[in-house]
Amino acid sequence: MDPVIIVGAGPVGLTLALALARQEVPCVVLDEGPGKDEPRLARSVVLREDTTALIERLTGVPLGEAGTHWAGWRSVRRKQVMREVTFDDAAEDPENLGAPNPAPLHIAQHVLTGALRTALAGEPLVKIAVESRLDAIEQETSGVTVHTRGPKGTWWRGSYVVGCDGPRSTVRKLMDIRFPGRTAVERHAVAALRVELPWEGQALLHRMPPWRTSGASGGEVTGRPLPEGVWRLDWLLPPGKDLVTPELLVGHVRETLAGWSEGPTPSYELLDTGVHTVHHRLARRWRVGRVFIAGDAAHCLGALGTHGLDEGLRDADNLAWKLAPAWHQGPREALLDSYQTERRAVVAARLRAADQALPLLRTGSGLRSYVRGSARGLDALLTDGHLGQGAIGSPGTYAESPLAPKELEGEVPVDTPRGAPVADVRVTAEDGSFVQLRDRLGRGAMLVLLIAPGTGVWERKHWATAGIMPRLAAAVTALPYPAELLVAESYPGAAAHTVLLVRPDGHLVTALSGVRPADLYTAAETALGGPVKASAEEEEEEASATAGSR
Template sequence: MDPVIVVGAGPVGLALALALARHSVPTVVLDEGPGKDEQRAARTVILRDDTAALMERLTGHSFGDQESGARWGGWRSLRRKQLMRELTFSDEVPAPLHVAQHVLTGALRAAIADERLVKVAVESKLDSLEQDAGGLTAHTRGPKDTWWRGSYLVGCDGPRSTVRKLLDIRFPGRTAVERHAVAALRTELPRPGEALLHRMPPWRHGGAEVTGRPLAGGVWRLDWLLPPRGELVTPDALVVRIRETLAGWCGGSTPPYELLDTGVHTVHHRLARRWRVGRAFLAGDAAHLLGALGTQGLDEGLRDVDNLAWKLALAWHHGARDALLDSYQAERRAGVAARLRAADQSLPILRGGGGLRSYVPGSARGHDMLLTDGHVGRGPLGAPGSYAESPLAPAPSESEVAVATEPGAPVADVPVTAPDGSLVQLRDRLGLGQLLVVLVAPGTVVWERRHWVTAGIMPRLAAAVTALPHPAELLVAESYPGAAAHSVLLIRPDGHLVTALGGVRPAELYTAAEAALGGAAPKRRTDSRETTEKAESTAAASRPTTQ
């Protein structure tokens, strides 16, 4: 089996290659550049709890330290001189992770350097693509013209995606939805570690809105909302904005600061018509552009990775199942479209000045709540999407029980007991290509595992898990939000809930697992050692042909 070709070596493309490697699938990453990333302090990314955990799983690197990134301690929303909202982050309200993009990409490249299943081809620009019944052939230009053979191909090559153009996929949407002047600077502000949104600040050049977000090492990123098609921001005008903003936040005098980087960030909203054509797929900015009201495009690009990786791996190891591969577009495109709709519906209210603002009492406070939710990753503008309408959802069953997580939504990250008896977080068991079955069994934490693993319903549940049509891991949780004792949760490899059943129901569990896999059982199970050896031999044998 030929490797998967990933076009583009940004964060999404590199993350996808690492995610496939965790599933023992070899990849070739076609990097148009020289294999290095420009260090821009003003080019940063904000990751929510689920995508930050994904990046840390893939890289083995903790980004919340003092050198890599910053997890905010709190959030404030101001309007003129009035405090509108204040939020303190905790385990119940996880803090976003703010990190420079080159730091994130550097950690991905470092992890790939130690990964035998990933080959990065630098200075390789894709210019043609052909598909046939057995795979794809891609041609790249560079120091050497090269033909590459692959089983599947994923275009992670950004807004001007060559893959999307070669597949003749339309990319409609809105241009210049928002525009921001951006500055990264090192300084000391009165409340370090807290991000803030200041609407209609009471100084001359404050504009309509300015946001301050802390980074690691005492660095801040400041964003000023600009008119969508206004004049260019000159360096002198930007310095005036910086000085006035810092003075306004520091009691009237501008504190010392070191200006590190500046730029203008323009937000576009676009959504590709199709995300799959045969063996070729789109992901990240090649498939969608969004970013208004605090939502972040990379967040959704990494969710594309998490959704697609296990499905491609299943197809690579066991043969393609169109229902499973088609579900990538059905789930992810619908999720991104919902966020784009929410942003497009909110923008006229928040930016227009009239409309509902003239009729709804307390609308200013409601607007600040909406903006806060978008910035910190809650509500329709910021929360992870649910796949409630997924084609992989099982048929309703009388054995289903309600828990705090709706079917199709990401599961809560609760402590669980692993098969070896260790206590780990549920999220740590994701991304390994297997289904997860979680038994909610209060009281087990006070007993040694050897006492309860062969008692009660455990033997029958273990037998049911072994009989599932795909490898699955049985975990035990002391509790799960909204779940009664002896509830059994079936979870996909990307952490979305398939179903929750009341007690051990082998037939219903099997049916739900089969539906989550696209409705057809794999040809055979492959021993993990055999799978890894097969993938490594494929990666070693995949040699490009130059001309």
């Protein structure tokens, strides 16, 4: 079987390659660059709890040591503090990973890609081809052939192609996929500087700062901490395409630092600058035969504090576990089709929410008719985007997915809605070790989690053959997909002996009351896209064998 060809060596492409390799799928990553990333502190990303856990699981690197988990969040309007949030220190307390208010992680993008490249350097199933720019794709029923130009231009043969090659995606263009939307929804001037600010470790959104003057600073500035006393500051620019000159940017820096310090401008070291332009676009199709697109190649979003990389990493996580069984066992078309159905719907909902909120947040028109207490309501919507909450910022659920089972007789509610990411509780693995639930994801297996109070104080050998465990273990063995049986003392909203079925990407399939083998099998089969249909050749062979036996 030919490898999966991944076009693009940014965070999404590298994450997808690692995720596939962990499921024993070989990959070729086509990198049009030299194989390393230019250090740019003005290019940083904010990762939520689930995407941080995904990268840490794949790389084995605790990202909190390379980035900064925010200690808190402050939202200020003029001189008034509108909202303060204190985060649970998940980086320092592993038991807090499933807490309701985990800290976002702010990390320089080149540091993130560096961690991914280091992990891939020791991965024998992944080959990275540098200075290889894609210029042709040819696909047929049995595979895909692509051509690259460059010093070592050649043809490559693959089983599937995934375009992770950014908003100007060559893969998307070669597949003639439309990419409608809006250009320059927002523009921000960006500066990375080393400076001491009054809010150590806290991110800050300051709207309508009182020191603003005509042509400087604008109406909104955001400060986000990075390691070693470095801060990234973003100033929302007025509509238009006015040039951001070095003089204007230095004026922004000096005025903002002086305003925050309530005195003279403190000493600072300017490290990097840039202009960040936000577009809102959504590809019409995310799959054409054996060719897929992901990340910025499939969607652009980022207004109102949201961060598109989170969604790109979720694309990679969603697609990896669906490509793996297709590579190992043959295509499951319904399963592969569900990638577009699930992911496009989630991103479309976030884009709609942001586009609907933009006129209210940026002009204030009609806000009172939508939100009680217009200033605080406006601030709450902006905070949702920055912190990954609400319709604008929170991770989506797949409740309406074609992979969601119909009503099951034994289904019971838990605090996690069907199709949503599961809570990261401590579990006992099959080898008797205590681990976090998310540590078992992405291994090419579904997870079956039994809630059994009291098991945490006994060694697994004492209860693994007692009570309902043998019957549940037999049901798990009979599932149509590899599955791992885990046990937890408790789970939010779950009664004792509840059985949870979790997809390899961490989304809940169903929760059942007790051991119900038929329901469990039906739910797992539906989550895989339904029963596997025999190919035309297999049907012909079966017919011949039947005829020969008569």
